[in-house]
Amino acid sequence: MYRTHNCGQIRMEQVGEEVTLSGWVQKSRDLGGMTFVDMRDRYGLTQVVFNMETRSDLCQEARKLGREYVIQVSGKVAERSNKNPQMPTGDIEILAESLKILNKSEVPPFTIENNTDGGDDIRMKYRYLDLRRPEVRKNLMLRSEMSIEIRKYMSEQGFLEVETPVLIKSTPEGARDFVVPSRMNPGEFYALPQSPQTFKQLLMVAGFDKYFQIVKCFRDEDLRADRQPEFTQIDCEMSFVDRDEILEAFEGLTKHLFRSIKNVEMEGQFPKMDYSEAMSRFGNDKPDVRFGMEISEMTSLVQGKGFQVFDALEYVGAICAEGCAGYSRKQLDALTDWVKRPQIGMKGLVYVKYNEDGSVKSSVDKFFDEAALKQWLGMFRAKPGDLLFLLAGERNLTLKALSELRLEMGSRLELRDPNVFKPLWVVDFPLLDWDEETGRFHAMHHPFTSPYEEDIELFNTDPGKVRAKAYDLVINGVEIGGGSIRIHDEALQSKMFDNLGFTAEEARKQFGFLMSAFRYGAPPHGGIAFGFDRLVALFAGIESIRDVIAFPKNNSGRDVMIDTPSTISGEQLDELFLKVKL
């Protein structure tokens, strides 16, 4: 028996009891006659006292303990004279009567505390030590708790969790697949799923009615800070439902999680916004609606007034930053540099200050008189003290830049309160996306998304205008998930593949099983997938999903702790009928 209690458990009620604890040495202090050791485990910290007077042997030993040693201590619980109200166990201490070193520790390469001195690289290499830090463990405990709550809720709602296969088939649509060579089928490969999309649809054809799964998915993409080659989805599908029934079901899940995990009550139905409206008002298909500062188009208002910069460009738009008229030259120059960075890509920034005294000052007042500038300000119902920012350029690029500027100003003005959660459904996405590079349409969501019936005739005239029955859930500007009503009709699915440039043969070879399934009584169905890593990060109040994953990969897709990927033996390659050519 290694312990009678854990290190977070003992209170005043146990005073006088004999207890045994096991755990790590968090720190020790040597005060002459006494040595104090804080023992740590997952559950907390407990102070242990070694007394030089009564047990000099033990105290001598305790003085030799290093940080992160694993020890077992037995002793009597005593009330502390000097209580620590910051610690749940701060009223008591253990008077050590025996000490056993269960394992030694070298000095760790960084301090095991929330504010560690370790950089990213060293912490990832020694991730098992990094995971000892309370804030990292807290994130993973949150993750565990959330997955339990999700499963509880979904199963109460009648969803069945069904495991779909990991070794599936490579399809060139979408991102790159990771592939797995098959030894038993020489020259052939499995692929790892980018999502269980076709399997969950087949489960609907099979009559499972309501499916969910918390499942690992894989994408061989060039990685960014917030992408991982393997990630986790809350994947769901329902039969005999229309769009709003799906949205309602997943509002229910979202509200349940906020209530049970964060004690946050989300009132009323989540608002819905068309994709096109989101783009024009926020320049973004995942707007952060915790604050206003919406974009207005100014193009027709500002063109033809002799300012050639505006006249020459496709689009002019603006946002109004409340209370920023006092911005200095230096602040404005810095913001101008900010929008000129390659990530934003604007040529310049035009401002209009609505001074507190009612006067107007602008970087373009050579071209526009006060009446014109006041008309602009009027459009935004600006008050004295406000500041207008105008950007001009190609429409989509400028909208995107205005969106970035809006988010930046929102952060600077502290309008993005991390304790406020504003959900939004963005709906009616375009079905197809024109890809300049390949000169053809791509599915914006995926090739199984249903178009609106009334838009189907647009396939022949203006395919880019066809709207999809697709939807995304956005919270605080973070895309939590997305889904769609699916095609369940073989003819429409064929037409869709046709529009995406598949030959009939390619469609049959890659998705023949699905087309065939549609021939045997496929029900109307639709679904959604939430990014679980992203959702946990939102709940944890952190930016990067890496901090909510136990063993993440770095930007080159490497796990630097176990040092993988790595070479494999020639024998393994031979068995797989493969040769590496570098």
Added chain:
Amino acid sequence: MYRTHNCGQIRMEQVGEEVTLSGWVQKSRDLGGMTFVDMRDRYGLTQVVFNMETRSDLCQEARKLGREYVIQVSGKVAERSNKNPQMPTGDIEILAESLKILNKSEVPPFTIENNTDGGDDIRMKYRYLDLRRPEVRKNLMLRSEMSIEIRKYMSEQGFLEVETPVLIKSTPEGARDFVVPSRMNPGEFYALPQSPQTFKQLLMVAGFDKYFQIVKCFRDEDLRADRQPEFTQIDCEMSFVDRDEILEAFEGLTKHLFRSIKNVEMEGQFPKMDYSEAMSRFGNDKPDVRFGMEISEMTSLVQGKGFQVFDALEYVGAICAEGCAGYSRKQLDALTDWVKRPQIGMKGLVYVKYNEDGSVKSSVDKFFDEAALKQWLGMFRAKPGDLLFLLAGERNLTLKALSELRLEMGSRLELRDPNVFKPLWVVDFPLLDWDEETGRFHAMHHPFTSPYEEDIELFNTDPGKVRAKAYDLVINGVEIGGGSIRIHDEALQSKMFDNLGFTAEEARKQFGFLMSAFRYGAPPHGGIAFGFDRLVALFAGIESIRDVIAFPKNNSGRDVMIDTPSTISGEQLDELFLKVKL
């Protein structure tokens, strides 16, 4: 809105209500003036009536419905005149007022009923139709329910579910790995985990204390009927525990599952049996202890009596089949053929009949007199009417054959009641297993299993005798799971790798991260993994794990529905720096 109710829901209380149902046509019967259609969904069956007199238009349409059409019906709930007590909805029917065909169906390639006319191959090709059969769906619903209960129980016991990575590192120890080429790291590969073993140990080093995960694992083995290249484990690890605390924790889980899912109360502590005892008494390290018929060694008793067959062989053992003395010549010949099959590999079967009249008859009574035969019978406390079977040969092979014969006789005598569940912990396995082929020791469990301290010195003299702190949970002769106390000391782990024939360099390259982790305060720890597929199959009362997996692979590792594995494009191979050589 596709439905107001599902097809398993409506009862007498709804009589008179207008309802709308959506579902599949299970069957339809045309009785002249009336057409009856049974509509099916996940939740049940409901009878719909189309009346030729009142709604001839609808009735005409209904007559054209084929099996598995997806339809939507609205109408009034009515009490049936001819009730069906077999069906939960058998008291009511729906008087159809509207009918909409949501999707047509071709005639399915086999009947969608429990007793289907479809063979294995066709059912696997159309798995989405096979999954419509109630008994297949029932298995998957059981699986979903069990996973929910496991998670509920484990989290209540303070276990955290932590997702470990799927893209890990290939290690040659154990079975073959599936590998995944890395595009971003040319010439390098990830491997898919055979288990999260090292990661869960690192989580213990990280102080997570109690970990579990229901997780997919992968093994590139030549497949047998009850093996799949991807399978699911309930994977667990605990810190600061000794063996019996682990066994107690997982007895708790097992009892909880039997109680909550099957309403079976498992009383008392599960019995424990040494590996060596299991082998000598049952010839098997996973004995079915629902019945006795134990093996006794007869070697010293039967040798040196002039029967050269026995004298020449290493081992003679027997079992006693109660009440089988009446077996005919034909039955005995058939059993002799049975033990001579290559799967069993015996040269012959010796019997001793203890006739009801007290006389004795044996196939070896030329060599052994009645007194000798009665002595043998006495060993088994045989009664008149019993039958002794003796097998002789190389010790391990013969024990295995006796075990098979015992199980076969147990089945024939109906001693293996599927409604009785007898658990057994098999403990104290040998740590190492001598492999004739490679001429070295292998880890019987895995290289991280701790030996008994008192056996460590045997490493130098008789390594095969070192006992491991390893244990398996066996229920009704099925191995449900296994685990061990792990090594947490770097020096002992090195010694272990050394005994397994690893050079220091190989050990460092493959497991350096774990050895390094042991240097920073690794706690004593141990764990277990249950085979989830096997556990569900046991609960479902079926033999093959394939029947509890939604989309299983066949014996060549193929998914014949989606037709994978398959070839990938030359472009994909180029991006991965690979060439196929066949």
